[in-house]
Amino acid sequence: MRSGGRADLRMRIVSLPPSLQSPFGKDAIVKVRHEMTVGAVIAAAAIGFSFTPALAHTPLFSCYDNGDGTVLCEGGFSDGASAANVPVKVRNGDGETVSEGKMDENSEFEFDKPDGAYSVLFDGGEGHQIEVPGDEIVE
Numbered sequence: 001m002r003s004g005g006r007a008d009l010r011m012r013i014v015s016l017p018p019s020l021q022s023p024f025g026k027d028a029i030v031k032v033r034h035e036m037t038v039g040a041v042i043a044a045a046a047i048g049f050s051f052t053p054a055l056a057h058t059p060l061f062s063c064y065d066n067g068d069g070t071v072l073c074e075g076g077f078s079d080g081a082s083a084a085n086v087p088v089k090v091r092n093g094d095g096e097t098v099s100e101g102k103m104d105e106n107s108e109f110e111f112d113k114p115d116g117a118y119s120v121l122f123d124g125g126e127g128h129q130i131e132v133p134g135d136e137i138v139e
Helices: 038-050
Strands: 007-017 029-036 059-065 071-079 085-094 098-103 110-113 118-123 129-133
Touching: 059 118, 059 129, 071 118, 098 110
Parallel strands: none
Antiparallel strands: 007 029, 059 071, 071 110, 085 098, 085 118, 118 129
């Protein structure tokens, strides 16, 4: 039943037959009858979904100087998804692309370290980009 637009909660005490009575002497249980309209169910679901945290899919990306004139970058996503085939660009200090490719099947990308200032861009799509400045890439 609806009362003033709210779901109506009714309780009823039910006597149990002797075969179901508790050895502790309690002879009643509470039955709850909860009647909700379709609108109330939809509203409750909408409220519940608004508090559900979004599933995390944060990009992860790190680069390491191999010490032999090359840099190795590793990537992935916080939910365990692979970064295979994610585009990677190496840019010089002027922002020009000097090398580019894609993460391999192991979610790795290796390139020759450029001279001067540079950065590496992991481009996992909108909201999933990470740029690592070359001066933060160490052995």
